[in-house]
Amino acid sequence: MGVVDPEVSKTKFDRQVRSFRRLAADYRRRGWFLADATFPRVLVVMTAPQIKPSPVITGVLFDFTDFDLYPPSVRLVDPYTSEPFLAKDLPVQLLRQVPAMAVPFQIVGQPGMPVPKVMGRQPLMQAYGPEDVPFLCLAGVREYHEHPAHSGDAWELHRADGAGNVVRILEIIDKYGIRPLSGFNVALEPRIIGFAQTDIPE
Amino acid sequence: MADPKIAITVVVNGEPTVISANPHAPLRSIVEKALEESGNVGQPPENWEMHDQAGDLLDLDRKVESFGFADGARLFLNLKAGIGGQL
Numbered sequence: 284m285g286v287v288d289p290e291v292s293k294t295k296f297d298r299q300v301r302s303f304r305r306l307a308a309d310y311r312r313r314g315w316f317l318a319d320a321t322f323p324r325v326l327v328v329m330t331a332p333q334i335k336p337s338p339v340i341t342g343v344l345f346d347f348t349d350f351d352l353y354p355p356s357v358r359l360v361d362p363y364t365s366e367p368f369l370a371k372d373l374p375v376q377l378l379r380q381v382p383a384m385a386v387p388f389q390i391v392g393q394p395g396m397p398v399p400k401v402m403g404r405q406p407l408m409q410a411y412g413p414e415d416v417p418f419l420c421l422a423g424v425r426e427y428h429e430h431p432a433h434s435g436d437a438w439e440l441h442r443a444d445g446a447g448n449v450v451r452i453l454e455i456i457d458k459y460g461i462r463p464l465s466g467f468n469v470a471l472e473p474r475i476i477g478f479a480q481t482d483i484p485e
Numbered sequence: 486m487a488d489p490k491i492a493i494t495v496v497v498n499g500e501p502t503v504i505s506a507n508p509h510a511p512l513r514s515i516v517e518k519a520l521e522e523s524g525n526v527g528q529p530p531e532n533w534e535m536h537d538q539a540g541d542l543l544d545l546d547r548k549v550e551s552f553g554f555a556d557g558a559r560l561f562l563n564l565k566a567g568i569g570g571q572l
Contacts, residue, residue, distance in 0.1 A: 302499040309559065313540050379566065407566065422567055444527045444564055450499030454563040462540060 287349040293322045296347040299449045300325065314461065315453055318362065323347040325449060328362040329456065331464045340461055341374050345449055346425075354438050354447040356425040358416065359408065359456075371413035375460035376406035407459055421455060423447040491549070494559045495519035495535075501559070508550035512543055519562055528564060535562050 285292070300320045303310065307317060314330035314337070325345040330337055342362030345355045358367045359375075368374070383403040410417035418426030423446030428438045438447075445451055490505045493515060502523045506515050516530050535543045538559055543552070554560075 299499070306496060306499075306501070306559075309538055312538065423564075444525060445498035445500075446564055448498045450496075451564055454561070455566050457540065459566070 285349045287352045289322075292347055292350045295350055296322050296325075299347070303327075303449055310450075310453075313457065315457070318342070323350070326360070326362075326365060327449070327453060329453070329461055331461050333462070334464060334466055338467075340464070341368070341456075343453065343456060345452070351442055351447060354423055354425045354428055354442070355449075355452075357419050357421075357452055358426075359419070367416045369413065370408070370410035370415050370417045373408055373417060375408075375464070377408050377419070377456065377459040378404050378406055378463070379459050381405045407455070419452070419456070421452070423452060491554060491556045491558075493549075493554060494557065495523075495562050496559060497523040497525055497562045498564060506549050506554075508548070510549055511546055512549055512552070513545040515549065515560070516545060516562060532565050532567065533562050534565055535560055537561070 300317075303317055303320075303325075310317075312332070314332040316328045316330070317325070318328045319326040323346055325347070327343045327345075328339060329341050329343060330339050339362055342360040342365060344358045344360045344365055344367070346358075347355050359373060360367050380402045381404075383401040407420050408417040409420040418424070418430070420427055420430075422428070422433075422436055422441045423438075425438075427433055428436070441447070490507055493504050493506045494501050495504050495515060496502075497519055500523060502519055504515050504518050504522065506518075512535065513530065516533060516535055520526060520530060520533065535545060537543060537552075538561075540561075543560070
């Protein structure tokens, strides 16, 4: 059972949905479609219009139960069933570039040479194993603030900045998960279907 | 004569606010105004990023006029990801 009066959360939920609908044409142009908004859940389907033919990439399911005492829960889900993706099935990892933690010795060890900026890749979608449901590791998301590793970064520090807004979270998913997509990776598997024959004798 | 200003709607985390922009000022000035007028003063301007309707990130150091925005153009201002992606 929730701890916030559902009417309070629903009022704030309605405000978020209204904001989205007001600019729905802009968001649709970017490939975002509001598929369902029935309190406490919002389902947005994200596509990649920059790729032709344009693929559906993921559903994003928000749950505003107890909002905004707590931030919304955010899951990447199968857009057809609303089932959360397991880590092994995630269509996108939301990779971001971050400064690498360790710089190789041979790079820093050359006197007079500028130290190059070494970057690493870090997924914003985090899970402990391929069979786990991953969570969006981002301030403003319930799963992030509930994780013990982030007990020092309380939701209260972000709530007033709109960090839990639907549009803000979609922007982050779009930036790291959708816009970087440039095409399809294709694997071709050759199959032997018979012998090649160059000549047919009389 | 004062420079003509243009009206730009800045959508801050999904909420629109109309800003009167000086075409000769850097885009950064719009960010600061929009954050102030929308009451988003908890995070400094450098923690926000602005993009156009197509979702393209905009350089805040460029002058407003260099983008060729029409009067009433809509821009989007969003809180950056900050730290994250670590367990």
